Amino acid sequence: MKKKIEVLSVILFVVLVNLISVEALQASSKHKKTGDLKTVKAICDSACVPQDDQTRQLYLETENRCENMADKKLEPNIQADMEALYQEMRNYRRCMVWCSLFLLGGLLLAIGTSCILYCKYQRSKSLQAELKEKNDLLHHLSSLNHAYEECNFEKIKQFFLIEGSLNSDEKKKNATVLKKVCKIIFGKDSADWNDLFRVMNQLYPNYFDKIQLYFPVLTELEYKICCMTKSGVTNWEIANILSINMNAVYMRKTRIRKKIGAANRGDIVRFLDDRILMSLENNR
Template sequence: MKSCLFIFIFASLWGSCRNRYPSERMLNQAAQLIYSSPQQALKLLDSISPKILKRNARHNLYLLKVHAAYEAYQDISVYPPLSNTARYFQQQGDSTKAGWAYLFTGIMDSKNGYYEKASINLSEAKENAPRQDSMLLFQIHYHLGELYKLRRDQQASIESYQKAIEYHSPQNKYSNYEMGDCLLNTRQYAAARTYYKKAELNALNLQDSVNVAYLMLQIGISYSNTQNTANAILYTHNALKYDPNPEFQKQGYLLLSEIYLHRQQLDSARYYLKKASVSTDDSEKLQAQYYKQLYQIAELKKDYQSALNHYKKYTTYITDYQLNKTEERIDNIVNRHHQKKWQRENRRLVRQRMLLVNGSLVLALLFILLATYIGILLKKRREKYLNACQMIETLQHLCQEQNRCQDKFKELLLNKLEVSKKLAFISSYPHDKHQAFLKMYNEILGDIGQTDLNWDELYFTINYLYNNFQQKLKDKFPSLNEKEIQLCCLIRGGFKTDEIAFVIRQSVYSIHKRKTAIRKKLGMDERADILTIILSLLDNS
């Protein structure tokens, strides 16, 4: 069971990785086809599943789809808004993609009637667009002009169109439609027709009848404004053949009526007005155009009563239209949006500054506490160090005193041992002077100067002077009896054989005999030096 689950997970991951990289290659391929073949780009993009893409590629897919649809003259308002995509690319620092995403979101909002949102998103697009990206800036200013035009802000609209014309590059051959609109709205009619005709050829190649109709109507309007009524009528009639939409048909008939009105052909003008069949269900703009032409025809026919009635209706509809479109200036909306954004940014900066100040204060406090703590520790360590130095100095002094006392004590013990040796030496010679000296010595010092050895004192002296010789000898060689240990101690103390004989009250022969016994117990040769062998054995233990 576990192996099957592992195989399934591995296959899923492998399939996901396998599909992801071709999908990203298809995204790159579609991006290259956006302008030259937007329909093919859309087919490629529709074949990619967003689920297998990483976040960046997924947002790129959304943006490319809308961009391809826009270049294919499709209605992009049917797509989901790109607000999240715009913010994502803005956070990633990709200002170009953020600018395009905000632009398309603004176009969608404008088409859906959300003019306030549209103005804000177009403003964000303008703010994010790189200064060197002339194509993006052209599109932004063009659509700002369109938005101003919808809001009946004529001067701002013309300024935006003029700005768009400044950003238009001769190498940009994919914006003929928009460039024609910019030139038409700035009254550059001949130049506008040039771009409209280029866009018309492209729309015919794409078999986009709706845009062909729109472009022909715009060409007709440009001819109408230059008093070339014959071409204006020709292009308007051709436009009406391509788009059967009732709203578009009414616009075309109203244009034809206006052209014939300018030519003083009132019957033809009335004919096309009747074909327009504008009703109260139509927009205020269409009704205003309709009644404007009716009152102009009535005025030319000198039917002043009818002209007055039609004029009243015209003023009613044109006023409603203007009021409906000029609720609030776009500049005010954008300024208010920027003001709110700056206020949010200001609050964010204030919070950051407060956090920075508070953080700095906390860090400063922690630094002070840490410095104080370290200072206290250093002070304590210094005190400990000084105390330790003082103690070391005291101990060194005591050690020196002890060594001096030990040296003095050792000197006294050596002197005492030497005195004992001298006394033993003197005692071993029965001379009258020697005996007189010993008698006098005992009389003066009494018990302190006794010539007989005190073995406890001797053991203490030998152990102290010669590294516990007696104790080690006793522990190392338990076979030695007390007399033999005494003999070894006297030998270690430097006593000669005759001196030893006097001290332990035995003959020299007995001393030699005891030495022989010691050599046997310790496994020595008969003539071996007892002290040398014993010291060697004790050092090796």
């Protein structure tokens, strides 16, 4: 009878231990990511530990079996979790490396672009300053050239005024002086109206050539009157240069107006300028 009771108690203990093992396995599945075996041990230790040697031995064997079962269940899960965590760390590290490379590349690109733009800006600024300096120099040279041609025109006008104020006898008497003056002014022995026309083309770009082109009905004397009127020579000076009286100058200008189609007593110079400008625009 006593043996039956002991066997029955052992069976009950085994059933109790199995129940405890099931609870331990459930607890281990809840804590598998952290590998917490202390929970299993705490559940097992919470059971009543038998006092006799035979039952204690059976209990210890059952406890060892429970621990082995828990280890067998936990080890694959822990290894899988560790591999997943390691792979995640590798992916994160790879992502950080790529992000760093992209940031570094963007920074280098921004620095390079800034350097290129700065160099272009400095180059453009230098070219603009150089261009401005050349334009100023060109304008200065143009002003000097205009002043030089005005001086030449004034010399030519004064020479023609002197020559026109002399009669034929005085010209013969002062031929040597006139020749020396011509040598100084024109670089040759005699005066030539082509010198005045050349200066007119310099002072007023191609003015003489244009009035010859667009107004071919005029005579050479009328071209001279137009050029001198354009340059500001007075009617009295024109009369002296051409060795004619004032009335002849007025009559010549009236004839010029009729030939070019200008209004009576109209401004010859303004009419010529307007017609030349209109003709140039029509030819474009």
